[in-house]
Amino acid sequence: MTSRRIVVTGRGIIGACGTGAAAVWDSVRHGADGLRPLSLFSSTRYAGMPVGEVTENVDRLAGKVRGSRSDKLAWIAAREAVESAGLTGVSAGRIGVVLGATVGGMLGSEKFVRDSLRHEHARYGVLRFHECAASADLIAQQLGVTGPVLTFSTACSGSALAISAAGELIANGETDVVLAGGCDSLCRLTLNGFGSLLLLDPQGCRPFDAGRAGISLGEGAAVLVLEAEETARARGATVLAELTGWGASCDAYHATAPQPDGAGAFAAMVQALARAGVSPSEIGYVSAHGTGTRDNDLMEGRALRQLLGDTVPPVSSMKRLFGHTLGASGAINAAVCVLALEHQALPPSPGFGEPDPEIGIAPVRECRASALRHVLSNSFGFGGNNVALVFSTPETSVVGPASRLPSVDRRQPERLPCNGKLAIVGVGVVGPACGEFGAEKELSAARRRRLSRLQQMTLVAAKRCLPAQFDAGRTCVAIGTGLGSLNEATAFVENMILKDEVEPQPQQFTNSVHNALAAQVAIEFGLKGLNSTPTCHEISFEAALWHAAQELRAGTATLALAGAADELNRYAVAAHERWQLPGRTGEGAVVVALAATPTMEKPLGYLKSVWLGRYTGNIEAEAQWMAEALAGAELDVLVTDERGAVVAETLGRLTGRTIPVELYKQSCGEHYAASAFGFAAALRLLGKNERAAVYTVGVNGVKGLCVVER
Amino acid sequence: MQELMTELKQKIVAALNLQEVKPADIKDDEPLFGAGLGLDSIDALELVVMLERDYRIVIKEQTVARAAFASVRSLAAFVVEQHKK
Numbered sequence: 001m002t003s004r005r006i007v008v009t010g011r012g013i014i015g016a017c018g019t020g021a022a023a024v025w026d027s028v029r030h031g032a033d034g035l036r037p038l039s040l041f042s043s044t045r046y047a048g049m050p051v052g053e054v055t056e057n058v059d060r061l062a063g064k065v066r067g068s069r070s071d072k073l074a075w076i077a078a079r080e081a082v083e084s085a086g087l088t089g090v091s092a093g094r095i096g097v098v099l100g101a102t103v104g105g106m107l108g109s110e111k112f113v114r115d116s117l118r119h120e121h122a123r124y125g126v127l128r129f130h131e132c133a134a135s136a137d138l139i140a141q142q143l144g145v146t147g148p149v150l151t152f153s154t155a156c157s158g159s160a161l162a163i164s165a166a167g168e169l170i171a172n173g174e175t176d177v178v179l180a181g182g183c184d185s186l187c188r189l190t191l192n193g194f195g196s197l198l199l200l201d202p203q204g205c206r207p208f209d210a211g212r213a214g215i216s217l218g219e220g221a222a223v224l225v226l227e228a229e230e231t232a233r234a235r236g237a238t239v240l241a242e243l244t245g246w247g248a249s250c251d252a253y254h255a256t257a258p259q260p261d262g263a264g265a266f267a268a269m270v271q272a273l274a275r276a277g278v279s280p281s282e283i284g285y286v287s288a289h290g291t292g293t294r295d296n297d298l299m300e301g302r303a304l305r306q307l308l309g310d311t312v313p314p315v316s317s318m319k320r321l322f323g324h325t326l327g328a329s330g331a332i333n334a335a336v337c338v339l340a341l342e343h344q345a346l347p348p349s350p351g352f353g354e355p356d357p358e359i360g361i362a363p364v365r366e367c368r369a370s371a372l373r374h375v376l377s378n379s380f381g382f383g384g385n386n387v388a389l390v391f392s393t394p395e396t397s398v399v400g401p402a403s404r405l406p407s408v409d410r411r412q413p414e415r416l417p418c419n420g421k422l423a424i425v426g427v428g429v430v431g432p433a434c435g436e437f438g439a440e441k442e443l444s445a446a447r448r449r450r451l452s453r454l455q456q457m458t459l460v461a462a463k464r465c466l467p468a469q470f471d472a473g474r475t476c477v478a479i480g481t482g483l484g485s486l487n488e489a490t491a492f493v494e495n496m497i498l499k500d501e502v503e504p505q506p507q508q509f510t511n512s513v514h515n516a517l518a519a520q521v522a523i524e525f526g527l528k529g530l531n532s533t534p535t536c537h538e539i540s541f542e543a544a545l546w547h548a549a550q551e552l553r554a555g556t557a558t559l560a561l562a563g564a565a566d567e568l569n570r571y572a573v574a575a576h577e578r579w580q581l582p583g584r585t586g587e588g589a590v591v592v593a594l595a596a597t598p599t600m601e602k603p604l605g606y607l608k609s610v611w612l613g614r615y616t617g618n619i620e621a622e623a624q625w626m627a628e629a630l631a632g633a634e635l636d637v638l639v640t641d642e643r644g645a646v647v648a649e650t651l652g653r654l655t656g657r658t659i660p661v662e663l664y665k666q667s668c669g670e671h672y673a674a675s676a677f678g679f680a681a682a683l684r685l686l687g688k689n690e691r692a693a694v695y696t697v698g699v700n701g702v703k704g705l706c707v708v709e710r
Numbered sequence: 711m712q713e714l715m716t717e718l719k720q721k722i723v724a725a726l727n728l729q730e731v732k733p734a735d736i737k738d739d740e741p742l743f744g745a746g747l748g749l750d751s752i753d754a755l756e757l758v759v760m761l762e763r764d765y766r767i768v769i770k771e772q773t774v775a776r777a778a779f780a781s782v783r784s785l786a787a788f789v790v791e792q793h794k795k
Contacts, residue, residue: 197755198772257751449727503763506755
């Protein structure tokens with residue numbers, strides 16, 4: 001497939017050091033210290049701790065929108081990005097939103113838990129904005145876009161992964177424009193969590209400094225408008241930079257600590273440079289992950305020296321300006337890279353004083369002009385999730401009649417084809433009743449000791465689907481989850497409130513991140529390819545399947561595990577009942593193994609395509625969407641729920657051919673991983689049918705369609 | 711000292727949920743991390759919490775924790791020393 005070039009035409013950014021690209025660049029240029037004593041909320045244990053807090057009134061800046069603090073930060077950045085891109089004249093169905101986020105609405109959810117524990121009136125409304133996916137929803141609703149809306153939660157690399165996924169969507173012609181970035185707000189969970197890991201530097205973070213002693217937390221958001229070159233050219237947009245490369249890898253080493261030799265980080269950077277077609281010596285600047293922890297900076301220094309030799313180009317870390325903004329940090333790094341290219345200047349690295357001989361890198365001290373052509377942006381997260389991005393100055397030929405690359409076929413709106421069938425070579429199911437799921441038999445006691453129940457469910461499902469032989473170095477993992485490890489997060493928060501921040505639970509905190517599931521699968525089987533954790537409500541499985549298929553098609557992986565997992569949580573169940581949502585709640589984990597070339601004589605089936613989008617509520621339009629996705633192929637059975645059955649009936653009426661419907665949720669219940677059970681059901685139905693599809697419509701307006709064939 | 715070491719072994723097994731290890735199995739001078747018991751950095755942090763809860767000793771820096779947790783003997787010595795302060 002022809003790969004389209006991707007340009008950056010807009011950027012929006014908000015953080016402790018400023019609101020808006022102009023103010024932020026001014027702070028960046030001067031190497032300002034963005035850290036201040038915490039004032040957003042009270043803390044017994046961490047009062048006065050330096051953090052990168054947004055001190056402007058976020059509610060006022062965001063205007064009349066409903067959402068968590070995180071959602072509002074995202075909206076402020078997205079609004080600026082769209083304005084700076086002058087984004088008009090693009091069909092709503094050809095625009096997507098892809099974000100990275102880690103805490104979502106946790107700041108509000110903490111208050112809910114506190115009120116519940118004190119038997120005070122707890123407002124359920126705040127839980128509507130609990131999920132990380134809510135920020136992308138808000139942007140999509142505000143702008144009225146109906147293309148793919150996805151959220152990735154791979155801890156501190158989430159928004160860099162989001163930018164890379166947006167790159168894939170555009171490069172392959174699946175959509176034309178993506179608002180890509182990330183957001184996170186400060187909250188008690190992360191403050192106490194990183195505190196319990198002894199990773200907070202009371203003096204404020206000092207990236208790459210010999211005396212560095214940890215991170216400073218921060219909050220903020222950054223959003224880039226990424227666009228196909230031809231779309232930007234057609235509407236005469238100003239091109240700020242080009243997204244030329246991205247690469248992702250997994251250490252498969254430890255739940256939180258980076259692999260000390262930096263091999264995983266190195267692999268991600270090599271992939272990014274290869275994709276960009278740029279040699280290491282051509283990199284003019286590196287925006288480092290540079291958190292200020294002993295381990296990260298040492299590892300990153302090693303990886304950079306391995307890649308770039310003794311002449312490492314100028315490096316800086318933005319963490320002293322913004323704090324470590326977790327889910328937003330990759331996007332903030334990326335936005336600063338774009339600003340550096342625009343201004344042709346090297347951002348300094350505040351917080352750095354004394355070089356550490358072990359690291360062997362001295363970051364930029366003063367802002368200075370530099371003819372920048374290619375810059376590298378690093379992000380590394382818990383679970384060894386590494387992502388590297390390359391941005392380049394736009395070619396002078398980009399805007400204008402001449403283009404280096406021929407344009408590709410324009411696809412119909414709102415569709416995400418996944419061309420080329422992929423063999424499904426394994427399926428592992430845990431549930432729908434998860435009382436006894438075989439963890440004792442399939443995982444050793446030593447291994448189980450530190451794993452949460454949801455991690456164990458996911459690992460057992462993964463183990464059941466994995467082929468006997470595979471290339472671990474080229475196997476990728478994508479496990480979607482709607483609520484993630486909410487039981488660990490709520491246990492941590494309850495304990496934190498009841499004990500007033502003493503005796504924290506570090507193990508619960510490290511297990512509470514969404515991507516602990518995919519990361520533990522990688523650790524268990526040594527899988528070093530891309531490691532992705534989409535969190536997209538009811539289509540978290542479909543998004544995982546899309547990402548896995550993407551890696552197989554790109555040739556960066558030969559085997560892919562795609563799945564979804566969610567479990568019951570008492571707050572979530574209470575909200576389900578309170579809001580009178582349909583069905584009874586459930587839980588479970590399903591993982592499927594996909595291969596570009598079958599590893600078995602008779603695969604369970606073939607994945608034909610995956611389609612993601614927004615549900616419009618117009619049944620006729622939805623039936624039309626499905627017809628276009630099927631592209632004339634006859635469907636023998638549609639696996640769906642009552643809402644989907646209505647669309648199938650309408651489609652049957654339009655085409656004059658009734659589509660048999662299989663309702664599957666009676667057996668697995670309602671939960672965010674339910675469609676993965678639908679997918680397993682569709683594979684079983686392939687025994688008697690030629691072609692089946694799973695159609696999912698979510699409460700929040702997400703929709704997905706996966707087509708499988710015998 | 712011996713009494714304290716016995717007590718610490720029981721607390722380590724309980725705090726870290728080491729189902730297959732009996733307190734008496736832990737040797738006084740055996741490394742707790744890496745080799746030996748095979749514990750890692752997150753276990754160390756759980757022990758930091760245990761020290762705070764049961765001995766009212768607050769550790770704020772990783773380097774302090776790493777030195778104190780070399781073995782049960784060094785941990786006992788650390789507890790004694792902290793209580794003298």
